[in-house]
Amino acid sequence: MPVLDPQDPGQQGRAIISFDGVSKIFPSRKDSAEVKAVDNIDLVVPEGAIVGVIGKSGAGKSTLIRLINGLEQPTHGKVTVDGLDIGSLDEKALRQARRSIGMIFQHFNLLSSRTAFDNIALPLEIAGTPRKDIKGIVEPLLDMVGLADKRDRYPAELSGGQKQRVGIARALATKPKVLLSDEATSALDPETTAQIIALLKQINADLNLTILFITHEMSVVKKLAQRVAVMEGGQIIEQGTTYEIFSKPTHATTKRFVGEVTGGNVPEWLQSKLLADYAPGRQAVIRIAFTGADADEPVLSRLTRAYGVDFNIMHGQIEYVADHPFGTLIASVAAEPELQAKLIADLTATRNTVEHLGYVA
Structure with missing residues (x-):
């Protein structure tokens, strides 16, 4: 474990x-x-x-x-x-x-004959909570999920998001x-x-x-x-x-x-063009996952200056995952195998993940 x-x-x-x-x-x-x-x-x-x-x-x-x-x-x-x-x-x-153990569902599972208030109150009724105590539990939950003004509405009168909010409040009713x-x-x-x-x-x-x-x-x-x-x-x-x-x-x-969701999958148009082996005139295609501080740094520009090569960005995106920067790029570069190895080593030395996908003419 x-x-x-x-x-x-x-x-x-x-x-x-x-x-x-x-x-x-x-x-x-x-x-x-x-x-x-x-x-x-x-x-x-x-x-x-x-x-x-x-x-x-x-x-x-x-x-x-x-x-x-x-x-x-x-x-x-x-x-x-x-x-x-x-x-x-x-x-x-x-x-x-x-x-x-509270539970919320894909299709809400609300009782159509009960209002939002009464749907939230249902598990309390089943648990034997005194009726006089139920209001003091349900109304704060309606406030919490932003439905205080919908307490007396039936599921048919609510949007999908509102129904799910009722479902969440109901799941929280028994604390x-x-x-x-x-x-x-x-x-x-x-x-x-x-x-x-x-x-x-x-x-x-x-x-x-x-x-x-x-x-x-x-x-x-x-x-x-x-x-x-x-x-x-x-x-x-x-x-x-x-x-x-x-x-x-x-x-x-x-x-x-x-x-x-990160742009890391190889698009079909590129997949159909990938070649397995190097030949003069072919460009290496690499997929780079940028993590940590390098995710929003101009890493490829630095490599261009250091090695005198040009990268062609073919696919990718940069965003935040769990509040940390993260980026994925698929790029091609005109470089012989020895120089390819140096470029990949340089990229991986700064905590990036690099995968050689093949070559394009």
Whole structure:
């Protein structure tokens, strides 16, 4: 299991969620083999952190989140939430544990016959909270999510973003220690997604509330997560801080995810022109991931002056990931193999990641 590092910005606290050798196997059916949805996972979610789990459909993300709230039981291993072994709890103890685990959903899951106020109050009613106390809990939550003026509106009268805000407030009603998010932004437009991300970050900061979210959108991970776990085939294939994953991905699947939002993927028009071998007159094509202080420095201009070569920028972008500068460029340069090696060595010496992609005529 990963060790908590006090210098890691996503690992300041104790582990509030942990997976220890967890597998979930669904038995075979009449015409199909058994399915190992989660395969020997070790994962630590520190208290107060925002952790994103990303993977394509079928990667095992939804099963992983259902193991946390006890909707699924592990076939092997142990899932611990706030010190409780979720798989060992009886039904009564599990109901109690779920009060400390809030959940928000992709499609909101609001009751159409209840107002915003009453949807938020629902988990309190189920928990047996006295009616006289419910108003004092629900109204501050409506304020927190910016819906004080929508308290008496029904879901049909609310926009998608407003419905999700109701869902978030409802998830916070029982004062959970953990908030789980199941693709909570994938049904929203980009502007509303940005607003929900900002709200979740504010809730995390104000309440020190641990958030674990699953998504297939790397753009959401980039803006929201402090730490990332990448899933494929039921396994976690790579994990680390968001900046580590974006700046130095090691697995091919992670590289594809990262490239979708950083400009690192080779565009089709260039892929079709790449040649494998050097020949006189061909230019080397390199992909450079600029990290740290060099991300917004004129590195290629310096190399042009130092080596007397010209770079042709073919693709890329520069932005901020987890509040740190990060840039990806794909460039070509007319240089023989010996000079190519010197250029790549110079670039990597300043913490950049460089990959030689091939040649173009």
